[in-house]
Amino acid sequence: MINTAMNNKCPHSEFCGGCSYSGEDYLVSLKNKEGEVRGYFRVKDLDIAPIFQGIVGAEDYLFGYRNKMEYTFGDLVKGGDLQLGMHKKGNFMSIITVDNCLLVPQDFNKILRFTLDFCISRGYTHYNKKSHTGLLRNLIVRRGVRTGELLVDIVTASDEASGDLGFDEEAWKGGLLALKLDEEIVGIMRTINDGIADTVACDEQRILFGRDYYCEEICGLRFKVKVFSFFQINVEAVERLYSEAISLIPDLEGKIVYDLFCGTGTISQIAAKKAEKVIGVEIVEDSVEAARANTELNGINNCEFIQGDVYKVLTRTTESHSQDIKSFPEPDVIILDPPRMGLQTKTVNKVASYGIPEILYISCNPKTLAADIDDFRREGYEPKYLKAYDNFPWTKHVETVVLMSRVEGK
Numbered sequence: 001m002i003n004t005a006m007n008n009k010c011p012h013s014e015f016c017g018g019c020s021y022s023g024e025d026y027l028v029s030l031k032n033k034e035g036e037v038r039g040y041f042r043v044k045d046l047d048i049a050p051i052f053q054g055i056v057g058a059e060d061y062l063f064g065y066r067n068k069m070e071y072t073f074g075d076l077v078k079g080g081d082l083q084l085g086m087h088k089k090g091n092f093m094s095i096i097t098v099d100n101c102l103l104v105p106q107d108f109n110k111i112l113r114f115t116l117d118f119c120i121s122r123g124y125t126h127y128n129k130k131s132h133t134g135l136l137r138n139l140i141v142r143r144g145v146r147t148g149e150l151l152v153d154i155v156t157a158s159d160e161a162s163g164d165l166g167f168d169e170e171a172w173k174g175g176l177l178a179l180k181l182d183e184e185i186v187g188i189m190r191t192i193n194d195g196i197a198d199t200v201a202c203d204e205q206r207i208l209f210g211r212d213y214y215c216e217e218i219c220g221l222r223f224k225v226k227v228f229s230f231f232q233i234n235v236e237a238v239e240r241l242y243s244e245a246i247s248l249i250p251d252l253e254g255k256i257v258y259d260l261f262c263g264t265g266t267i268s269q270i271a272a273k274k275a276e277k278v279i280g281v282e283i284v285e286d287s288v289e290a291a292r293a294n295t296e297l298n299g300i301n302n303c304e305f306i307q308g309d310v311y312k313v314l315t316r317t318t319e320s321h322s323q324d325i326k327s328f329p330e331p332d333v334i335i336l337d338p339p340r341m342g343l344q345t346k347t348v349n350k351v352a353s354y355g356i357p358e359i360l361y362i363s364c365n366p367k368t369l370a371a372d373i374d375d376f377r378r379e380g381y382e383p384k385y386l387k388a389y390d391n392f393p394w395t396k397h398v399e400t401v402v403l404m405s406r407v408e409g410k
Helices: 026-043 106-122 169-178 235-247 266-272 285-297 310-314 345-352 366-378
Strands: 052-056 068-075 082-088 091-097 136-144 149-156 184-192 204-210 213-218 221-226 256-260 277-282 303-307 333-336 358-363 381-389 399-406
Touching (some): 026 366, 026 381, 068 106, 082 106, 106 136, 106 149, 136 213, 149 213, 169 204, 184 213, 213 235, 221 266, 221 285, 235 266, 235 399, 266 277, 266 285, 277 285, 285 303, 345 366, 358 366, 366 381, 366 399
Parallel strands (some): 052 381, 149 184, 256 277, 277 303, 333 358
Antiparallel strands (some): 068 082, 068 091, 068 136, 136 149, 213 221, 358 399
């Protein structure tokens, strides 16, 4: 039975824009998200009523479900006290400390609070986006839900570039390891980033304790996840979504599967249990390396991964990879799981040109999904099944799964 009311309104909701539905009835948020999906398809004159299965609620993981947070150092007002948390709602330059967030485990809040207090006590300054000076940039905390492992990484400027006295790695590490936590820290790192862009980047990574990855388990498979690797935020929810999505494909036995935008290869390995071969394509090199390592970890030998832009790889225009899509047989099934920006029309056209019977599309943005489905319709594909999932309770985000079938004669 779904708990329909948020137990406590988030104490940070006045300033933090992370939870769009903080303090509201949960079932109201579900209804709104379902209406959002319907609305985007309506704008494209796509009638999904006969195929839409509605939205699946979060049920047992309404709180503390996030397994990753990327916090930012800054201030709430110019020259104010040091903050560590999220960007203020409506003001990207301001940061609000979120040490009582309801979407993360309490261990995350404790690690954040300790790190902030430690940096304040040392007089460290945050990186200034305009002057490009200051030491502190980000704090990343990741968690293996099924393994109870924690990974912590502080992102700073180099001591030489920051203008500060230098970050005391040993004292920070010792303080973290002394915290009373529910789960175990298996890795502590410091990432050096002297770039001027306001992004999390890595010029150098130092392992201060343990290892540079944590382990996770999904659908009976084990994964090593590094600090910058893409991995689904809500493990319990995504396991259900992936299992149901893969089950929509009629009989994977003996088929060739292309998993496009494959990330660390989670879907690829699930499909590989039945398929003859799975070829994953992903542009992020770190994710591809993780995908290859994870297939080896799980003893899977019928997956191959190619690092590169999906469109370029499919059209064989890239020359920077030793392994190209042309060396593999053409697909019987294509799985798409693109980022929020969705697909380019040229990518839709290329995918459709294979003329295969079914295409499975997993989306994290219903707006770009509707636009892409509209493009696929012009290429001879019609959606035959559509279902939404609330994998991120209290936020604005919604996941959607669509199975498309080729229409003969179109």
